[in-house]
Amino acid sequence: MGHGHHHPHDHDEASADVAPALDLSIPDSELSPSDVSRRGFLRGAGLLGAGAAASVLATPAAAAAAGLPHSHGPAGGGTRQGGFQWLAGDHHIHTQYSSDAQYRVIDQAKHGRAYGLDWVVITDHGSVAHAKIGVEKVNPDIRATREELRDLLTFQGLEWNIPAAEHATVFVHPGKNEVEVLKQFENAYDGALQPTNATEAQLEATAIAGIKFLGEQVRKRKVEGALFLANHPARRGIDSPHEIRNWRDADPSVAIGFEGAPGHQAAGIKAPNGRGGARGYYDNNPSAASFAGYPLETYRTWGGFDWMTATVGGLWDSLLAEGRAWWITVNSDSHVNYLDQSDRGPGSDFNANGKYNDPVYTGVVNTGAGDFWPGFYGRTSVGATSFSYKAVMDGLRAGRVWVDHGRLIKGLDARVRVAGDRRSATGTPLGGVLHVKRGTATELTLDIDLQNVPNWRQFIPVLKRVDVIAGSGTGPVADKDSFKAPDTKVVKSFEVSPTAKSLKVTYSLGRLDKPFYLRLRGTDGNRTQPGLMGPAVDPYGPGLDVIGDADPWGDLWFYTNPIWVLPK
Numbered sequence: 345m346g347h348g349h350h351h352p353h354d355h356d357e358a359s360a361d362v363a364p365a366l367d368l369s370i371p372d373s374e375l376s377p378s379d380v381s382r383r384g385f386l387r388g389a390g391l392l393g394a395g396a397a398a399s400v401l402a403t404p405a406a407a408a409a410a411g412l413p414h415s416h417g418p419a420g421g422g423t424r425q426g427g428f429q430w431l432a433g434d435h436h437i438h439t440q441y442s443s444d445a446q447y448r449v450i451d452q453a454k455h456g457r458a459y460g461l462d463w464v465v466i467t468d469h470g471s472v473a474h475a476k477i478g479v480e481k482v483n484p485d486i487r488a489t490r491e492e493l494r495d496l497l498t499f500q501g502l503e504w505n506i507p508a509a510e511h512a513t514v515f516v517h518p519g520k521n522e523v524e525v526l527k528q529f530e531n532a533y534d535g536a537l538q539p540t541n542a543t544e545a546q547l548e549a550t551a552i553a554g555i556k557f558l559g560e561q562v563r564k565r566k567v568e569g570a571l572f573l574a575n576h577p578a579r580r581g582i583d584s585p586h587e588i589r590n591w592r593d594a595d596p597s598v599a600i601g602f603e604g605a606p607g608h609q610a611a612g613i614k615a616p617n618g619r620g621g622a623r624g625y626y627d628n629n630p631s632a633a634s635f636a637g638y639p640l641e642t643y644r645t646w647g648g649f650d651w652m653t654a655t656v657g658g659l660w661d662s663l664l665a666e667g668r669a670w671w672i673t674v675n676s677d678s679h680v681n682y683l684d685q686s687d688r689g690p691g692s693d694f695n696a697n698g699k700y701n702d703p704v705y706t707g708v709v710n711t712g713a714g715d716f717w718p719g720f721y722g723r724t725s726v727g728a729t730s731f732s733y734k735a736v737m738d739g740l741r742a743g744r745v746w747v748d749h750g751r752l753i754k755g756l757d758a759r760v761r762v763a764g765d766r767r768s769a770t771g772t773p774l775g776g777v778l779h780v781k782r783g784t785a786t787e788l789t790l791d792i793d794l795q796n797v798p799n800w801r802q803f804i805p806v807l808k809r810v811d812v813i814a815g816s817g818t819g820p821v822a823d824k825d826s827f828k829a830p831d832t833k834v835v836k837s838f839e840v841s842p843t844a845k846s847l848k849v850t851y852s853l854g855r856l857d858k859p860f861y862l863r864l865r866g867t868d869g870n871r872t873q874p875g876l877m878g879p880a881v882d883p884y885g886p887g888l889d890v891i892g893d894a895d896p897w898g899d900l901w902f903y904t905n906p907i908w909v910l911p912k
Contacts, residue, residue: 426757428727433463459719505535508547517568559595581634607677611714612894647886661829743775748902808869817859
C-alpha cells in the first residue's frame with residue numbers, strides 16, 4: 345500500500361479530552377464556573393442528558409455543539425480517494441488462544457497482510473479459561489507481530505460474550521495498559537462469568553455497565569481508545585432491538601455498530617467441495633432466548649449479509665432513521681480456514697495452558713472448514729487521515745466505512761453536498777451529517793473505482809448495479825423494540841456498463857423539507873430477489889441464501905455507511 349515509514353508502534357498522538365462539561369460523571373459542584381455555564385447551555389438545548397448524544401436528529405446542532413464522534417469537517421487529511429487513506433481491515437480473528445481455533449497470531453497477521461489488509465484485531469474468545477490467562481498470554485505474540493509487521497496495525501481485543509446477548513468484538517488502542525483494561529473488563533463483564541441465577545434484566549444491565557466501563561478507561565486515560573462492535577447479531581435472534589439501542593446509548597464513543605455480514609462465509613460452499621452448510625453458520629431457528637418479534641428470515645443470511653443490514657427498511661434502517669450513528673463492518677471470524685492443510689499441534693492441553701500448541705502440517709486439505717483467511721474474502725475499508733492505530737479507530741468511530749465481499753470494487757468515495765458546489769473534496773463523507781437550511785437543494789456525488797485485477801479466487805468481479813437507499817429522519821422511537829423504517833426504500837439504481845473503468849455519478853436529492861439519510865449498496869447482480877418489505881421498497885435486493893448450496897464467490901455485494909442531511 346506504500347505507507348512510507350510510519351511505524352505502528354509510534355503512537356504518540358494524544359487523544360482528545362472529553363470536555364468536563366460533557367462528562368456527566370463529573371457533578372456540577374466540581375466544575376469550573378465556565379464549565380457549569382456551558383453545561384447549563386447544553387442541557388437547555390437538549391444536548392445533554394439521557395440519550396441526547398444518541399441522536400443526531402433530536403437536535404440538529406448536536407453533532408457540532410456536543411462534539412459527537414461522528415461529526416467532522418467536510419474534508420479529510422489523507423492522500424487517497426476523496427481525501428482519505430482507505431485502510432482495509434478485519435476486526436474479528438481467532439488464534440490458538442481460542443478453544444475452537446488453531447493458528448498463531450503471526451500466521452493470521454501475515455495472511456491478512458498478504459491478502460491486502462492494513463489493520464487487524466485479534467479477538468480470542470471470552471471464556472472461563474480465557475479470562476484467567478488468555479489476555480496476558482496472547483499479548484507478547486501480538487507485540488512481537490507489531491514489531492515484525494511494521495506495515496500492519498495489529499490491535500489486541502477479545503470476543504466478548506455479551507451478557508443476555510450474542511458476541512462482540514471489544515478492542516483498545518495499543519499501550520501499556522491494554523492487557524490490564526481488557527482483563528479487568530473480561531473478568532467483570534463477560535457473560536460466561538456471570539452468576540447462573542442472574543435475571544435477564546440483571547444481565548442486560550451488566551452489558552451496559554461493561555460498555556460504560558470501557559468509556560471510563562478512555563476518559564481516565566488508561567487507554568487512548570476502546571471500541572465495541574456486535575458480532576453476527578441476527579445469528580440466533582437473541583440481540584433484541586432494545587438491547588442494541590441500549591448498547592449504543594450507554595456510550596456512543598465506544599458502542600459504534602455491528603457486523604453487517606458475519607464471517608464463516610466458506611461454510612455455505614456445496615459438498616463435497618465444501619462444508620455444505622450455511623454462510624456465516626446462520627442455520628438456526630428461534631429458541632426461548634430469541635426475541636419473539638423477529639421473523640424466521642432473521643436466522644439466515646441474505647447475499648452473505650445479516651438480515652438486520654440486508655433488509656431495506658429493516659432493523660439497521662430503523663436505527664438510522666432515528667438518527668443513531670450505528671455502523672456496519674465485515675470480517676472473517678477466522679478460526680479454521682477452508683482448504684488449509686494444518687491441524688492443532690499434537691499434545692495440546694487448552695484447559696491447562698490457555699492455548700493450543702503451534703499448528704502442524706498434515707497434507708490433508710480441509711474442505712469442511714467454514715472460514716477464510718483474513719482479507720481473503722471480506723474487508724472493512726476505513727477512511728483514515730493517516731496510517732496509525734488512532735486514525736483507524738477515529739475513522740471507525742466516525743463511520744467513514746464501506747465494506748465488500750470478494751473485492752467487488754477497488755475504491756469508493758461518496759459525499760453529499762449543496763447542489764452545484766463543485767469545489768474539490770467538498771461535501772460530507774460517509775458517516776457524516778450535512779446541516780443545511782430548509783429548502784436547500786442537495787446532491788449525492790459518487791465515485792467508484794471498478795475492479796480491474798483478480799480477487800483471491802482469481803477472477804475479476806464485475807459490478808452490475810448500485811442502489812441509493814434513502815429514508816426520512818423520524819427522531820427517537822417510542823418503542824425501543826421497533827425494527828422497521830417504513831419510509832426507507834431504494835430511491836435510485838444505476839446500471840454499470842460492463843466495459844466501464846469507473847462509475848461517476850451526481851444524483852439530485854431535491855430540496856430539503858425534512859431530515860433524511862442515505863446509504864449505498866452495490867452488487868454483481870448474480871442473485872437478487874425483492875426485499876422482505878416488498879418490491880416497492882426493494883425490487884432487487886440480495887437473495888436469501890440456501891443452506892447447503894451458497895457459493896460465497898457467486899454473490900458479491902458492497903455496502904456503505906450512511907450520510908445524514910439535517911435542517912439547521
